[in-house]
Amino acid sequence: MKGVKEEIERVLISAEEIAQRVRALGEKISRDYGKGGVARDPYRRPLLVVGILKGAMPFLADLIRVIDLPLEYDLMSVSSYRNGTSPGEVRILKDLDRSIAQRDILIVEDIVDTGTTLDHILRLIQARSPASIRICTLIDKPARREVQVPMHYVGFTLPEDVFVVGYGLDYAELYRNLPFIGVLKREIYEEEGIADR
Ligand code: 5GP
Numbered sequence: 001m002k003g004v005k006e007e008i009e010r011v012l013i014s015a016e017e018i019a020q021r022v023r024a025l026g027e028k029i030s031r032d033y034g035k036g037g038v039a040r041d042p043y044r045r046p047l048l049v050v051g052i053l054k055g056a057m058p059f060l061a062d063l064i065r066v067i068d069l070p071l072e073y074d075l076m077s078v079s080s081y082r083n084g085t086s087p088g089e090v091r092i093l094k095d096l097d098r099s100i101a102q103r104d105i106l107i108v109e110d111i112v113d114t115g116t117t118l119d120h121i122l123r124l125i126q127a128r129s130p131a132s133i134r135i136c137t138l139i140d141k142p143a144r145r146e147v148q149v150p151m152h153y154v155g156f157t158l159p160e161d162v163f164v165v166g167y168g169l170d171y172a173e174l175y176r177n178l179p180f181i182g183v184l185k186r187e188i189y190e191e192e193g194i195a196d197r
Contacts, residue, residue, distance in 0.1 A: 004175065007188055008166075013156055013181040018167060021155050022059070025136065026066025029106065029153060033069055039104040040131050046070040048103045048130075052121065053077035053094065054176065055110030058168040059138045059155070063108060074098070080117040090120040105130045110168050111139040115147035122149065139164065139181070156181075 033039045033047050046069070051060035053075050064073055077094035105125060112118050118135065125133055136153035143161040158164065165171050166178030171188070 004178065007175075007185055008178070008182040009185045011180045011182040012158070012162070012164060013167075015167075015179040018155075018179075018181065019062070022062045023066050025153050025155060026063055026068070029063075029136070030066075030068040033067075033104065033106075038132055038134065042069055042104070045103065045131075046072055047106060048100060049073040049106045049108055050096065050100075050125070051075050051108045052110070055168045055170065056108045056138070058176070059110060060108045063136070076121070078117065078121060080120075090117060090124075092124070099128070100125065101129045102131050104132045105134070107133065107135050109135065109137040111141060111164075112137045112149065112151065113141045113144050115145050115149045118149045119147040138167070139169075 031037070033042050035042065039045070039047055047067075049060065049064055049067075049071055051057065051073060054077065060073065064071060074096045075094065076092070076096055078090040078092055080090050107118075107121060107125065109118055109121075118137075122133065122135075134152040135150055136155075137151060138155040140151060140154045140157045141161065142157065143159070162183055163171070164181050165175035165184055166181045168176050169181065170176045171184055175184070
């Protein structure tokens with residue numbers, strides 16, 4: 001039987017590189033949100049990490065386990081209306097469970113491309129009066145940025161405009177379970193035109 005890894009043309013970021021970088025991000029976040037840092041009172045009002053489904057799930061799971069602070073996490077899912085449907089709109093598919101007023105929020109995203117999705121999430125969260133908001137993304141793809149969004153913690157910056165899969169990132173809902181980040185073989189998505197972006 002053919003394994004899913006055989007559909008990958010090249011590995012861009014190995015599982016080991018991801019683990020190393022996630023650990024470094026966790027250490028930085030722990031320092032920044034510790035006593036006297038970004039959070040008002042990190043021990044009595046813990047950091048609230050907001051993971052954006054579905055792509056950020058593996059990253060979120062690894063990241064929270066290397067943050068050495070009390071924290072809560074919650075999940076949010078939005079649809080981002082790409083591919084022709086009215087741009088600049090997002091619909092909430094799953095909202096946060098509780099109020100975030102006066103909380104210190106760390107948004108955890110998988111990838112920021114044009115910035116549209118994150119910009120909308122930011123507005124939604126901002127409108128709920130949190131004490132602070134910071135953004136952590138596994139991958140930043142600045143090449144196609146249309147909306148400027150603040151970026152506080154970035155795992156990896158991809159200088160070229162490539163479509164990547166793995167470690168939570170999908171193509172047609174597949175490949176999220178790959179332990180590394182890579183590029184699919186051209187024949188997999190040739191018909192969809194993504195290879196030409
Ligand atoms: P943006 O709104 O920043 O343009 O797009 C963000 C969303 O587009 C991401 O959450 C992700 O779902 C999708 N996306 C953008 N670039 C890539 C990519 O290289 N690979 C995958 N799998 N998804 C991407």
